[in-house]
Amino acid sequence: MTEGTTNGRYAIETRDLHFYYDTFLAIRDINMRFERNQITALIGPSGCGKSTLLRSLNRMNELVPGTRIDGEVLFHGQNLYDPAVDPVEVRRRIGMVFQRPNPFPKSIYDNVAYGPRILGQRNKAVLDEIVERSLRQAALWDEVKDDLKKSGLALSGGQQQRLCIARALAVEPEIILMDEPCSALDPIATLRIEDLMRELKADYTIVIVTHNMQQAARVSDFTAFMLLDEHRAGELIEYDRTERIFNRPADRRTEDYITGRFG
Amino acid sequence: MDRIAFVTVVFLGLIVSLNGSLSAAQAAARKGYRPRLGALLGAATGLPVTVLAALVLGTLFPGQPILSVIGAFAAGMAALGALRRALPDRAAGQDALPNGEALQRTIAARHLQGAVLRSLFFLSVVLAIAMLAILMWTVIDKTFGLTAVQYTVQPEDLVVNGEPVNRPLDELTGTELQEILADNARVARLRVFVLEHVTRAAEADWPALSGEPVSRVLKGHEYPAELAGVAFNALDEAQVASLLALNLDRDSLQELVFDEIIQPQVVDSWPLWESLTRRDAIAGFVAAEYPKAEVRWRSWVSWEFLTSPLDPRKPDDTGLRPALIGSLLVIAITIAVAFPVGVGAAIYLEEYAGDTRLNQVIQTNISNLAGVPSIIYGILGLAIFVRGLEAITSGQAFGASTANGRTVLSAGFTLALLILPLIIINAQEAIRAVPASLRQASYGLGATQWQTIWHHVLPYALPGILTGTILAISRAIGETAPLILVGGATYLTRDPEGPFSIFTALPLIIYRWTTLPQDEFRNAAAAAIVVLLALLLTLNSVAIILRNRFSRRLS
Numbered sequence: 001m002t003e004g005t006t007n008g009r010y011a012i013e014t015r016d017l018h019f020y021y022d023t024f025l026a027i028r029d030i031n032m033r034f035e036r037n038q039i040t041a042l043i044g045p046s047g048c049g050k051s052t053l054l055r056s057l058n059r060m061n062e063l064v065p066g067t068r069i070d071g072e073v074l075f076h077g078q079n080l081y082d083p084a085v086d087p088v089e090v091r092r093r094i095g096m097v098f099q100r101p102n103p104f105p106k107s108i109y110d111n112v113a114y115g116p117r118i119l120g121q122r123n124k125a126v127l128d129e130i131v132e133r134s135l136r137q138a139a140l141w142d143e144v145k146d147d148l149k150k151s152g153l154a155l156s157g158g159q160q161q162r163l164c165i166a167r168a169l170a171v172e173p174e175i176i177l178m179d180e181p182c183s184a185l186d187p188i189a190t191l192r193i194e195d196l197m198r199e200l201k202a203d204y205t206i207v208i209v210t211h212n213m214q215q216a217a218r219v220s221d222f223t224a225f226m227l228l229d230e231h232r233a234g235e236l237i238e239y240d241r242t243e244r245i246f247n248r249p250a251d252r253r254t255e256d257y258i259t260g261r262f263g
Numbered sequence: 264m265d266r267i268a269f270v271t272v273v274f275l276g277l278i279v280s281l282n283g284s285l286s287a288a289q290a291a292a293r294k295g296y297r298p299r300l301g302a303l304l305g306a307a308t309g310l311p312v313t314v315l316a317a318l319v320l321g322t323l324f325p326g327q328p329i330l331s332v333i334g335a336f337a338a339g340m341a342a343l344g345a346l347r348r349a350l351p352d353r354a355a356g357q358d359a360l361p362n363g364e365a366l367q368r369t370i371a372a373r374h375l376q377g378a379v380l381r382s383l384f385f386l387s388v389v390l391a392i393a394m395l396a397i398l399m400w401t402v403i404d405k406t407f408g409l410t411a412v413q414y415t416v417q418p419e420d421l422v423v424n425g426e427p428v429n430r431p432l433d434e435l436t437g438t439e440l441q442e443i444l445a446d447n448a449r450v451a452r453l454r455v456f457v458l459e460h461v462t463r464a465a466e467a468d469w470p471a472l473s474g475e476p477v478s479r480v481l482k483g484h485e486y487p488a489e490l491a492g493v494a495f496n497a498l499d500e501a502q503v504a505s506l507l508a509l510n511l512d513r514d515s516l517q518e519l520v521f522d523e524i525i526q527p528q529v530v531d532s533w534p535l536w537e538s539l540t541r542r543d544a545i546a547g548f549v550a551a552e553y554p555k556a557e558v559r560w561r562s563w564v565s566w567e568f569l570t571s572p573l574d575p576r577k578p579d580d581t582g583l584r585p586a587l588i589g590s591l592l593v594i595a596i597t598i599a600v601a602f603p604v605g606v607g608a609a610i611y612l613e614e615y616a617g618d619t620r621l622n623q624v625i626q627t628n629i630s631n632l633a634g635v636p637s638i639i640y641g642i643l644g645l646a647i648f649v650r651g652l653e654a655i656t657s658g659q660a661f662g663a664s665t666a667n668g669r670t671v672l673s674a675g676f677t678l679a680l681l682i683l684p685l686i687i688i689n690a691q692e693a694i695r696a697v698p699a700s701l702r703q704a705s706y707g708l709g710a711t712q713w714q715t716i717w718h719h720v721l722p723y724a725l726p727g728i729l730t731g732t733i734l735a736i737s738r739a740i741g742e743t744a745p746l747i748l749v750g751g752a753t754y755l756t757r758d759p760e761g762p763f764s765i766f767t768a769l770p771l772i773i774y775r776w777t778t779l780p781q782d783e784f785r786n787a788a789a790a791a792i793v794v795l796l797a798l799l800l801t802l803n804s805v806a807i808i809l810r811n812r813f814s815r816r817l818s
Contacts, residue, residue, distance in 0.1 A: 164704070
């Protein structure tokens with residue numbers, strides 16, 4: 001993917017994005033631009049298509065058979081769904097952190113080194129350096145530096161999730177997609193991840209799906225509110241700076257949702 | 264009513280009684296009685312009513328046993344229904360859901376139901392273990408025990424130059440042993456010893472060889488120059504014995520004298536239990552029947568048994584080396600073919616194949632193939648590997664000289680075909696059990712599909728795949744029917760040497776030995792079963808160790 005026409009302000013952009021599971025329309029007509037080096041939160045009630053939208057940004061949705069997309073996702077001016085684009089490359093540039101921590105059943109070191117290794121990096125010194133840098137970036141280094149051979153599954157839930165973040169960082173993506181990354185964690189581990197996200201923002205663009213509105217308010221710069229329409233397709237209701245969404249929402253439904261009147 | 268029908272009726276009656284005790288206990292509790300009362304009533308109704316009905320039906324419709332049996336079962340069940348309904352309701356007018364004492368009663372009834380079924384399940388386990396124990400005992404009982412051993416020629420009856428030899432064999436010189444051979448065996452047998460132990464010519468060639476001159480028969484071996492031109496079958500005892508002495512060392516000569524002249528033979532044998540409990544009676548019997556025989560303990564499984572060639576005439580002397588080697592070679596080929604092909608097919612079906620109609624048909628067919636009787640696979644193997652691909656399976660395409668396709672290779676391929684569906688299905692299950700989160704994590708880092716399969720799916724699924732493979736191999740190693748069809752021999756003079764050899768296998772030998780007339784072959788068969796089971800357990804434990812190693816690496 002070459003440097004494209006999208007100017008430096010936006011990291012990724014969707015145009016008239018529709019997403020189908022077989023014939024069922026799951027999200028409809030999403031037009032969004034995600035600002036570079038900012039955290040954008042996607043909020044909305046369960047099943048409104050937040051995760052579907054998030055996963056369509058790095059083509060993870062394609063792993064489910066029978067899915068189809070209309071519209072474009074532009075990354076450096078290139079449509080990610082262009083037949084010439086390989087999803088393998090997309091996912092290396094746009095990393096992902098999942099709802100439940102899912103470290104590989106391997107050592108901490110091998111978890112982080114996996115991404116660089118599959119890209120062909122075999123040099124031990126280089127791998128060591130990448131592993132240390134990624135673990136430091138994920139604020140995990142000090143806790144595990146003496147135990148890199150330990151299984152990733154032996155860590156606590158919060159540590160596992162930071163390991164997954166370190167693993168994603170190791171392939172040097174530009175964008176990190178986070179799908180409810182704290183929903184399986186306790187409040188303290190959640191706060192650590194949120195701190196981490198604020199630190200990572202300097203180098204990465206982050207898009208996060210969350211059910212926790214306080215989290216969206218605490219951590220994000222922009223917030224998008226999604227809702228199901230009358231055909232049960234998710235649509236974008238409102239997208240603005242976070243303080244605006246939470247203080248002076250333009251749409252009545254947004255206000256109802258964030259004040260807890262439904263959802 | 265005949266006996267079989269009566270036993271069936273009693274069995275059905277017991278089932279009715281059981282059912283009755285369970286359902287009547289519930290009904291009794293509901294209607295305000297103690298559940299135990301209901302259980303007793305139900306049990307007391309079921310069996311008698313069923314048997315009574317059978318007797319009545321039997322008299323009404325003589326010669327119709329099936330009708331009586333079915334009718335009796337129906338009558339028993341109907342009586343139970345009537346019993347449940349006839350019980351006067353003492354709890355009428357109570358709440359819709361039981362409370363207080365009524366609640367206690369229904370709880371007791373439900374616990375009773377659980378307790379009865381629990382003891383039935385426990386009985387099933389006991390029964391299964393008992394069957395297994397009986398099986399093991401039957402085999403062990405035949406494998407060890409007392410035997411009556413008798414020498415064909417007593418060592419003290421051996422003569423040299425007309426004089427009895429009064430020394431142990433160990434002390435005799437080579438020349439004396441040569442003389443013993445010359446004086447105590449007929450010339451025809453001595454000639455066979457030469458062919459068997461010196462020239463090692465194939466048995467089929469003996470008739471043709473015997474007319475040839477010594478120089479040809481013993482080509483490449485030692486022989487006195489003056490005998491070179493003499494026809495082999497014209498030699499006398501002393502001359503043949505001298506040929507043996509020239510070519511064999513002293514110890515081999517002694518072995519020959521012991522095995523072929525003195526020839527210890529098992530003339531009778533007793534199973535382990537009898538040997539332990541009726542030792543004196545056996546000793547008395549042997550003293551009366553075989554005055555020259557000695558009573559000796561014998562383990563029919565022994566190192567000699569494992570390493571000696573087959574002998575279809577002497578059960579006490581036979582080994583099963585060709586069968587053991589054959590089984591190992593066949594199973595090696597089976598694993599080498601079925602494991603990669605099966606796992607490959609499973610990967611394709613689970614990871615790559617779409618959900619198309621064609622793939623569904625393939626999937627259904629694989630599941631059905633797992634249940635096809637093994638003899639059908641034998642026919643398939645005969646048609647495809649033995650006949651169709653004869654050039655390959657006989658090794659002619661590679662310059663081997665086997666006459667036809669009835670080889671180790673054909674047998675290995677056939678068994679591989681047999682266990683392929685088992686391996687595929689088990690591997691598919693194992694691959695399906697790999698958590699989606701693991702795959703997603705890998706894809707999310709930009710791994711390709713193959714990298715994801717190789718680095719994550721397969722290692723995670725491997726313990727499950729190995730478990731399936733263990734089961735499949737256990738099945739393959741005991742298979743007899745397909746091997747008979749693809750032409751497994753039940754007697755071989757040589758060991759199978761490689762993929763293109765004709766072969767035999769342990770189950771074939773066991774099958775053969777159980778059909779031979781000599782009683783002692785049953786002991787040999789039992790010993791072969793022990794060997795087969797040991798082989799099975801060895802293979803399984805290797806696989807289990809591998810599996811545990813992989814499981815441990817994952818956690």
